Amino acid sequence: MASVSTAEFVGTDTSAQTSNPSASDYSGRVLDAESPAGQHFAALASLTGLPMFCCDSSTGEVLAHPEMTRVPVPPLAGQAPIASGEQFAVTEPESGVLQYALRLPTTDGSCLVAMGYALSSSDVQPVEVVMAAAESDWSQADFDAWLESTPHISRTLLERMLTLAVGELDHGELESSMLLEVEELTHQLQQTYEEISLLHSLTHNMQISRTPLELAEICVDRIESIIASVGTAVWIEQDDEDGRSVLVKGDLPFDETGMARLISEFELHDWSRPVVKNNIQGTLLGSDFPGLESLVIVPIAEGSNRSGWILSCNRQDGEEFGTVEANLLHSLATILGTHVRNIDLYEQHQELLIGFVRSLVSTLDAKDPYTRGHSERVALIGRRLGEEFNLPEEDLHNIYLSGLLHDIGKIGVDDQILQKPGKLTDEEYRAIQEHPMMGYKILKELRNLHQVLPGVRNHHESYNGKGYPDGLAGEEIPLMARILAVADSFDAMGSDRPYRQGMPTEKIEEIFERGSGEQWDARVINSYFAAREDIRNICESYSMSSCFVVPAGQMKKD
Ligand SMILES: [Fe+2]
Known part of the structure; x- marks a missing residue:
């Protein structure tokens, strides 16, 4: 411990003041504890446990800060500048007196540093310090207090301690900035996710x-x-x-x-x-x-x-x-x-398609006037039976279109045979039986009508496999064709022909009951009985003289 005479100091004992200095002890400038420099200063003091004061190294002003509990020795001459790129510097302005300075972050361009002193051994005689204190009107008590609070530490240990403290702070700041960045990215990611999710939901x-x-x-x-x-x-x-x-x-x-x-x-x-x-x-x-x-x-x-x-x-x-x-x-x-x-565009396309189908059906009606209206009724009955299967609207529409076109292959059958009032010969019957395949061949090149082909080709198949043209049985027969087979049979048996009267509904239903599971799919026959009132109304509404084709948009269940 240095021995210093009180004669070298002026004033009286001011230990009360020195242990609790106020801002007035300093230059008047205050280091804002909430500023980056203030927070950095407090963190350095806390990490190292070293006494520190804050100094503006460009002006020499000492700034007040709550962490400073001791009146600092005024900076000695030859204050160590911190080399560019370095975070701190340790110098020895006088033998045995170590001065440390650590750079503080600022945003206004000022050069704030955290500074302090240590003694490299207990027998140091800091004459220059004594002189500086005396010039600053310190009392003996002030000086003794300073001497007592000044740590004894070797230069190597001091430098090591400061390196660790600066490293720890850098790491903490990096971590904070990374956390902020992660928070920002998370927010952006969340926003982007919401946007993509909405766009996906829309396109889906x-x-x-x-x-x-x-x-x-x-x-x-x-x-x-x-x-x-x-x-x-x-x-x-x-x-x-x-x-x-x-x-x-x-x-x-x-x-x-x-x-x-x-x-x-x-x-x-x-x-x-x-x-x-x-x-x-x-x-x-x-x-x-x-x-x-x-x-x-x-x-x-x-x-x-x-x-x-x-x-x-x-x-x-x-x-x-x-x-x-x-x-x-x-x-x-x-x-x-x-x-x-x-x-x-889809609606325009559907209108074109319906127009095309209507013109095809009217061609057939012109060729075989006795069956005029048959196609519309089969289409509507087929659609109604499809509703009993809870099929989606698109399937119901396809059944309707297929019903309209199911006999279109008759365009290729000789008029004499089609309009023959009496019994057909075997050869004539075989010619008539060509019409499902004929219809299939006519329509199969039309991509927009591809979905109606199963009904056109297979509406004369029997559930027991004895139908034509492919001899399919049971579930092998497309559902559309099984539905249209019932619709077609119902309307054909109930309609008048030049050579016979149409059967009464009771008679048709007897035939349906006998043929259920044999000629026709039992599930479709059951659907017929579930919807018989609606089907009767359809037949009454669309008489044989009707040649009206219902557009897709008007075919709602109600
Ligand atoms: Fe047919």
Whole structure:
């Protein structure tokens, strides 16, 4: 311990002051404990256990900090600069006195360092320190207190300790920054997952059987949470009386009429890109739409065919809408627009197909006027029987089309045979039996009618295998053909012919009961009995003189 005479110091005992220094002991500048430098300083002091004070190395000012419990010795002359790229420096300004300085992180360009002193051995005589303390008006008590609190440590150990402390802090900061980065990435990943999940859900539901409104419901339900909008609307143009359907989720600062007015404000906008507006209040638009802070509008379109709008208003977090939100809505609108267009094209295609089938059936009716209306009735009865099997709408439609076309092969049979009033010879009968294969050959090249072929080819098969043309039995016979066999038989037996009267329904039903499981599939016969009233109505509605073909859209069960 250094021996110093009190004569070298001025003033009286100020130990109370020195043990609890206030900011006024320093330059007046305070190191903000919450700042990066302040936190770094506290962490260094805590990790090393060394006494430290904070100093601005460019001005020599000492800054106050809650961690400093001792009045520091004013920095000695020749204060050690920290070499560029280094985190700390240890110098020996006087023999046996070690001065350490550690760089503190700052954001304002100032050069703050954490500094302190140690003695390399217990018998050090720090004359320069004594002189510096005396020049700073320290009392003997101040100096003794400083001397007592100053650690004795070798330079090597001190450097090792500082290296470990700096390393630990770097590691901690790296870990913190990585955690922040991971948090940010997790958030982005979650956002991306939500977006992909929504896009996947939409594309997964793009079947023709889904209406645009069903897809729009999926969108409107999830947009709100993904882009944090206060309100979202999907507007789909319709052919009905209102001319549109509007789905809304959340709160919009206007009603449907206001929405139409808002969209019309952008009549001249180039719709190849979305409308994105922020900070609307205080503008002309804001005065017309109170409560509207921000908005994104994208058109639902495929090419130049516009079929509606997606509109999101105001952010839940008060932030602005940007390209991320606009791009997501644009993708959704493109999917919806494509779906609307696909449905439109599909309907056009179906109309063309029905028109084509109608013209084929009318050709057959012209050739064999006695069976006029038979094809329509078989189609409708077949469809009704299919409903008993709970088949999907697409299958019911195919049964209907196949029923219309089931006898189309008769186009290739001699008119004399078709219209012969009396009993047919074996040869004539064989010619008639050619019609299922003939129909199959006529239609098989038409890709759009591929689905009706089983009914056309196999509607004269018997469940017991004694039918034609393929002699199929039981479940080998396509269900469509088993259904049409019952429908065809019912209508043929019940219809008048030039050479005989049609049978009464009771007689037909007796024949059905006897032939169930033999000529016909028992399940289809059971379906007939379950639906007999509807089938009777069908036959009454579509008399022999009828040549009306029901379009697909009008064939609902009710
Ligand atoms: Fe037939």
